Amino acid sequence: xxxxxxxxxxxxxxxxxxxxxxxxxxxxxxxxxxxxxxxxxxxxxxxxxxxxxxxxxxxxxxxxxxxxxxxxxxxxxxxxxxxxxxxxxxxxxxxxxxxxxxxxxxxxxxxxxxxx
Amino acid sequence: xxxxxxxxxxxxxxxxxxxxxxxxxxxxxxxxxxxxxxxxxxxxxxxxxxxxxxxxxxxxxxxxxxxxxxxxxxxxxxxxxxxxxxxxxxxxxxxxxxxxxxxxxxx
Numbered sequence: 001x002x003x004x005x006x007x008x009x010x011x012x013x014x015x016x017x018x019x020x021x022x023x024x025x026x027x028x029x030x031x032x033x034x035x036x037x038x039x040x041x042x043x044x045x046x047x048x049x050x051x052x053x054x055x056x057x058x059x060x061x062x063x064x065x066x067x068x069x070x071x072x073x074x075x076x077x078x079x080x081x082x083x084x085x086x087x088x089x090x091x092x093x094x095x096x097x098x099x100x101x102x103x104x105x106x107x108x109x110x111x112x113x114x115x116x
Numbered sequence: 117x118x119x120x121x122x123x124x125x126x127x128x129x130x131x132x133x134x135x136x137x138x139x140x141x142x143x144x145x146x147x148x149x150x151x152x153x154x155x156x157x158x159x160x161x162x163x164x165x166x167x168x169x170x171x172x173x174x175x176x177x178x179x180x181x182x183x184x185x186x187x188x189x190x191x192x193x194x195x196x197x198x199x200x201x202x203x204x205x206x207x208x209x210x211x212x213x214x215x216x217x218x219x220x221x222x223x
Contacts, residue, residue, distance in 0.1 A: 106159035
């Protein structure tokens with residue numbers, strides 16, 4: 001069955017970076033885009049960007065271009081999102097989701113807390 | 117960027133009643149609208165994808181309609197298990213954008 005596994009939580013200090021992972025299984029990893037979505041309480045859902053593991057091609061929401069960097073490791077079927085220069089507004093739940101015709105399968109999300 | 121305006125922000129209905137949620141987009145997106153259900157502690161679940169397509173395994177009491185800039189999501193005969201947040205998502209152009217969400221409660 002299709003699964004996207006994400007760590008449950010990360011606690012990070014302001015000004016640092018964090019690399020979130022999304023390990024895929026149960027389907028051909030290189031044939032689906034991996035999307036990343038941010039959820040903050042009271043703020044709704046925001047699309048950060050996506051990456052195509054088959055080629056490494058990426059698309060970014062302009063709002064997150066200087067914040068997020070998307071990469072993949074096809075040997076382990078894992079997608080990554082690095083978030084840099086972390087601040088309190090980056091505290092949120094981050095989901096990965098695969099997409100071909102739609103974002104149909106989602107990971108459980110990684111909760112990122114930025115705190116000193 | 118396409119702005120998606122979703123309404124209402126919340127609603128409360130009795131079981132068996134009909135629920136209607138609307139999303140209006142700032143640009144013409146054809147029928148590239150998706151609808152998600154999110155329950156507490158869970159990721160969003162895709163109910164309906166582009167072209168008003170009901171996803172496999174999703175009950176037929178869920179449906180949607182619309183084309184261009186005006187979209188409607190409907191739940192017929194609402195059940196208590198339908199308590200959740202509902203979101204629309206336009207996937208016509210990047211950045212993909214979500215509606216602000218609708219919190220559904222049961223009276």
